Amino acid sequence: MTDRKRLAFFERYLTLWVFLCMIAGVALGKLAPDLTAALSGLEFGRGSQVNIPIAVLIWLMIYPMMLKVDFTALGGVARKPKGLLVTLFVNWLVKPFSMALLAWVFLQNVFAPWIAPEVAKNYTAGLIILAAAPCTAMVFVWSYLTDGDPVYTLVQVALNDLIMLVAFAPIVMLLCGVAQVVVPSKVLVTSVVVFIVIPLAAGFLTRSVLLKTRGREWFETRFLPIFHPVTIAALLVTLVLIFAFQAGNLTQRWLAVILIAVPIVIQVYFNSGLAYLLMRWLKVEHRVAAPGALIGASNFFELAVAVAITLFGPSSPAALATVVGVLVEVPVMLSVCNLCNRTRHWFPADAPALRPGK
Numbered sequence: 001m002t003d004r005k006r007l008a009f010f011e012r013y014l015t016l017w018v019f020l021c022m023i024a025g026v027a028l029g030k031l032a033p034d035l036t037a038a039l040s041g042l043e044f045g046r047g048s049q050v051n052i053p054i055a056v057l058i059w060l061m062i063y064p065m066m067l068k069v070d071f072t073a074l075g076g077v078a079r080k081p082k083g084l085l086v087t088l089f090v091n092w093l094v095k096p097f098s099m100a101l102l103a104w105v106f107l108q109n110v111f112a113p114w115i116a117p118e119v120a121k122n123y124t125a126g127l128i129i130l131a132a133a134p135c136t137a138m139v140f141v142w143s144y145l146t147d148g149d150p151v152y153t154l155v156q157v158a159l160n161d162l163i164m165l166v167a168f169a170p171i172v173m174l175l176c177g178v179a180q181v182v183v184p185s186k187v188l189v190t191s192v193v194v195f196i197v198i199p200l201a202a203g204f205l206t207r208s209v210l211l212k213t214r215g216r217e218w219f220e221t222r223f224l225p226i227f228h229p230v231t232i233a234a235l236l237v238t239l240v241l242i243f244a245f246q247a248g249n250l251t252q253r254w255l256a257v258i259l260i261a262v263p264i265v266i267q268v269y270f271n272s273g274l275a276y277l278l279m280r281w282l283k284v285e286h287r288v289a290a291p292g293a294l295i296g297a298s299n300f301f302e303l304a305v306a307v308a309i310t311l312f313g314p315s316s317p318a319a320l321a322t323v324v325g326v327l328v329e330v331p332v333m334l335s336v337c338n339l340c341n342r343t344r345h346w347f348p349a350d351a352p353a354l355r356p357g358k
Contacts, residue, residue, distance in 0.1 A: 018326060019327075021240045022239070022327070026243055026244070026251060028247070036247070039053055039241065039245075040315065051309055051314055053241055054305075057234045057241070058306045059199060061231050063199045064203075065203070066161070066200045067227070068154070068224065070154050083292045086282065086284070087156050088163070089278075090275040091134045091160060092167060094271060095267070095296065096175060099127050099130070099131035099267050102127075102267055105263075106259070106263045107120045107263065111262075121180055121181050122181065122316060122318045123320070124179045125176050125308075125311075125318045126304075126308050126319060127263060127264065128176055129172055129311075129322060130308075130322050132167075132171045132172050133304050134160040134295060135294075139157055139298060140153065142333060143290075145341075146337055147341075148291035149288055152288050156291065156292060161196070165200070169189055173188060188311060190310070195303050207219070235302070242314075242319075245319070253320070260321050268328075268329070268332045269297075269332075269336070272297035272336045275293040279347075283347075289340075289347055293336070294340070297336060299329060301329060304322045305323065
């Protein structure tokens with residue numbers, strides 16, 4: 001790249017915000033345990049396990065993301081489908097299974113002297129949930145940093161979201177079953193409906209109506225920017241609450257946090273490297289290969305945290321595993337972006353970027 005990409009202020013210091021939220025959350029959990037317990041106990045109906053504060057905040061994050069998904073761009077990849085096929089292969093046929101394997105190898109075997117067997121199984125379940133949800137929001141940041149084709153990236157995200165509607169729950173149930181962790185199917189399906197189906201449908205309907213009535217320019221320059229500060233605030237408050245709910249685990253199980261990070265880091269580099277090298281072998285241009293590799297490695301951690309909390313509770317080992325994913329992902333993915341930019345010369349010259357609806 002001739003010019004160094006510059007992120008907005010919030011994205012530029014995202015790792016710092018995550019650590020500040022961790023400090024604030026742990027402080028809240030330790031200094032106000034009664035308030036934290038009360039917030040943790042708020043549910044949509046007795047026994048639903050859907051935490052109200054987390055659900056509302058997740059909605060405030062996911063709905064704006066879904067507004068950006070342009071399904072009209074799906075047709076544009078017909079001219080160059082190889083990058084999309086590689087991304088889908090890694091996301092759905094490699095990543096969840098490789099994470100399950102890595103979690104089993106490290107958490108239930110290599111690290112067995114430091115982690116109780118039942119706790120290790122729950123950590124494994126959390127990592128499976130994390131890996132089964134492909135990233136939706138941060139992908140656009142990674143794509144920007146690697147000069148990715150924005151429309152092609154949007155297509156990859158849109159198709160992943162559609163597949164997630166039907167594949168997320170079965171994959172989680174299958175792999176958690178293999179890991180001998182019981183996942184209530186009714187609660188899992190409820191999570192998919194609440195955190196994927198409804199916001200995706202709401203985003204699609206809102207986008208369709210406003211594009212038709214107000215036009216694309218108004219929608220993208222006037223309407224979408226309204227949600228940017230809302231999304232940021234919701235993300236930060238969500239992180240504070242998550243870390244507050246996990247205050248005891250984070251302070252008393254700091255070794256577990258480090259151990260959980262090991263398979264996550266390996267998984268990110270393995271899957272991004274696999275997707276990137278497949279793209280190179282297939283002679284896919286860099287502006288498609290780099291975002292595709294990053295999509296294949298990153299996770300929809302907002303959804304994963306919400307589902308883990310819903311299934312296992314806000315202070316559970318499974319929820320802690322997804323929270324560690326939040327801590328690890330940003331700095332590791334930035335390093336992957338850097339590697340992609342340094343190896344741009346491995347790929348053929350970039351073709352012209354796709355245009356929306358083309």
